[in-house]
Amino acid sequence: MATLIAYEDASPATDAELLKKAVHGWGTDEKVVISILGHRNASQRKLIREAYQQLYKEDLIKRLEHELSGDFERAVYRWNLDPADRDAVLANVALRKDKNCGDYRVIIELSCTLSPEELFSVKTAYQCRYKRSLEEDIASNTSCDLRKLLVGLVSIHRYQGNEVNLKLASSESKILRSAIEEKSFNHEDILRIVTTRSKAQLMATLNCYKDEHGCSITKHLKDDRANTYTETLRTTIRCISNPTKYFEKVVRDALKKGGTNEDALTRVIVTRAEKDLKEIMEQYYKRNSVSLDKAVAKETSGHYKRFLLALLGKED
Amino acid sequence: MATLIAYEDASPATDAELLKKAVHGWGTDEKVVISILGHRNASQRKLIREAYQQLYKEDLIKRLEHELSGDFERAVYRWNLDPADRDAVLANVALRKDKNCGDYRVIIELSCTLSPEELFSVKTAYQCRYKRSLEEDIASNTSCDLRKLLVGLVSIHRYQGNEVNLKLASSESKILRSAIEEKSFNHEDILRIVTTRSKAQLMATLNCYKDEHGCSITKHLKDDRANTYTETLRTTIRCISNPTKYFEKVVRDALKKGGTNEDALTRVIVTRAEKDLKEIMEQYYKRNSVSLDKAVAKETSGHYKRFLLALLGKED
Incomplete structure (x- = not known):
């Protein structure tokens, strides 16, 4: 909500x-x-x-x-744009950032939380603004496995239905397991399953995985955390599996002591305020025992703070 | 026309x-x-x-x-469906065929001749009919490089503008050339350039290639003709570069002596009759010195023949 x-x-x-x-x-x-x-x-x-x-x-x-000016200006700017146009801008800003920082969360969020129709509009808005496709910009800003994963994610028109084939889930969970046992995190079947299966089917496969191995695949992927590709894959699976938890973590990291990440904080609040920010706030409270608006009020200031609180449905 | x-x-x-x-x-x-x-x-x-x-x-x-019944029934069936739904059926039929026959022309045609909006409708129609995405069906019916190419093609929302960056074309033509010199036909940059660049940009790159090496890239790809992936890549480049010539060749092959390929013949006539079949007919005449309707009348018969001729704008 x-x-x-x-x-x-x-x-x-x-x-x-x-x-x-x-x-x-x-x-x-x-x-x-x-x-x-x-x-x-x-x-x-x-x-x-x-x-x-x-x-x-x-x-x-x-x-x-x-x-x-400052964070307030950036937040108002993002808020004022049409949602598809705003997502196009966020994606472009993320891609133009230092390639070595390896933060592709914007791309993951677009790919894993928008409907195919919304994603199509973002791509159209992107082309209208930048005269290039989002896919080619991702492809030319990344390489190897990371490129395959991100271009795959953003370009797939995922089936939205709820039908689940349990036999397929079981067999694909085995495929995932054997790839992970071999530490072959970039195995083409992992990429295929994560980027092309419907969410319902992928969830069934990940549940099978957990049932059979007593541990979620994201935990197993942690073994290769230093690798940007594997970490991006892990983030993707987390974002598809539970967007609320995923966004709670983005906000939590953004509000960490020792420097607020205003970009990430603004992004989550601006993009989710008209969607599911209430659930994200509830999740935040559960996880941190402090309400999100209080945390935001503590870590930000001035007009920027007041604006974020307004979007959070809480006046200063 | x-x-x-x-x-x-x-x-x-x-x-x-x-x-x-x-x-x-x-x-x-x-x-x-x-x-x-x-x-x-x-x-x-x-x-x-x-x-x-x-x-x-x-x-x-x-x-x-x-x-x-027979070819007539199949042609009328395809003709009667909504264009997006028909393309979804054609793609599904092609994917269910013997995997070893390696004929992915339907997928290439959808990806390279439809607008992003039309392609989006085909994918929606596909999901509505088969309760799976086109991308996942392609991915599970193919593997390795062929999978990368076909999934890449069908999923990209290509930029449709005419802007060309000549410097980029020249640098990417060199990238293509060095991959081909090393016989690395599955080089990830070849896949990236062919699947993500806008048509205008890709054409500029292929023209640079031809200017610099005195030969088109499709000729160089012929060296690896026995490989389904390379052959599919070659077909893709031919289809993007000149759809009229591409479809003329599909029809020409379909009407070859020693057995007509009714499936391919029906496909081209049914899918292009409301688009550019006139240009394809002109190209056919230029290339074969006989008109397409005469060739069709010679190689087909009965109601099937009469129906195709009607779509070609020629009564029997």
Whole structure:
């Protein structure tokens, strides 16, 4: 469930006017920006942008980009974009980062949590923005097994049905096991099973694996943790198996003592606020015995903090 | 351009009534079936099926499947399906064939001639029919390099723009050349370039290759013709580079003396009749000095022949 509290009877034209006043002249009234944009859903935000463009002949997103700054600006920017366009931007930013940092979580999240239709829209938005396909950018930014895994994940149109073939699950669990016993983590059958099977079928296979070997495959993959490919594979399996737990961990890592990872924190809150952030918050509370909004309030500050809390459904 | 001559002012209800009369009781009036279905475009055929279902509470496609037989039945069946659904059926039939025959042309044709939106619809239709994804069926029916190539082809959402980066084309042409000089036809960069680059970019790269080495890459790939993977790669490059020439060759091979390949012949005529069959016919005439309709009339017979000729825009 969503955490966003959107005011249903807001008028796009009034919102646009208030935003114009907030950014007009010297200084910006960030509180107005937060009180409006932090309480509008994706289709309302789109209507506000259109109304703003029509009334003032300027692009609201660009104007806010210019008026705001730092983590707050980046969060508002991501929040304002259409979801597919935002995911395209997030993917591109992730790919342009230092190749050695090996953080492909954005790509994994797109591939494993969006529906085929949503993923198709992200790829279309990506091409529209960057004049290249997401697949070719991933392929040219990675190599070997990691390339196979990521390009495979992002390009597959996974079957969405719930049908499960238990015999197949059992036989493919054996295939996985024998590859892992041989420490052949990049075995082509592992790649095939993880990237092409439906989620329901893959879950059945992973359950078989656990039943037969008394341990989840992700634990076995930990043996090769120093390898970016194996670690990415592990992250993928975690994200497909339980997106709520997966995102809780991303947020937990992002809020770790000794430096907040604002990029990751913003990403999870902005991309999940209209989807399943409530479940992620519950999971966070279970795992950390402190509520996510309290943790966010502690580790962030200023307008950025206020904006995130608004999206979390908690006012400061 | 299309070869199909569709009668614009046909009424779906009248067509459905005439078809009902044609299949009613003992014997079928195949000429009526041909005169109607051989002159209706995809949206008209859909309306006829709907009208037929409403009027007679039965599925026209199933009824015709039951009433007709042989190559004629198969051609009418394929023609009657929605294009995306038909492509899904063609792909499934091809995958279920003897694995050793190594004919993956259907998969190549889907991947290289459909738009991303059309390909997406085929995959959705495939899942709806077979409760599995096209990608997983390809992956489980193939292995090694062939699997990488075919899954890569069918899953990529290729960028459709015309922008070309000539520097990139030149550098990737060198990458291709060095892989081919080492006879490393399955080099991961070959797979990456062929499966992920936009058509315009890939064409620029292949042109660079030809300019620099005085010979097309497909000629160089011929050296490894006995290998199914390399041959499939060669076919892919031919299909992307020039679909008209590619389909002309499929038809030419299908009509070879010593046994017509009705499956391939039907496929090309049925799938291209509303698209570019006119260009394929012109290319056929150029290459064989005999018109395609004459060649088809010579090698086929009966209702099957009459139906194909109708789709070719030529009455018997």
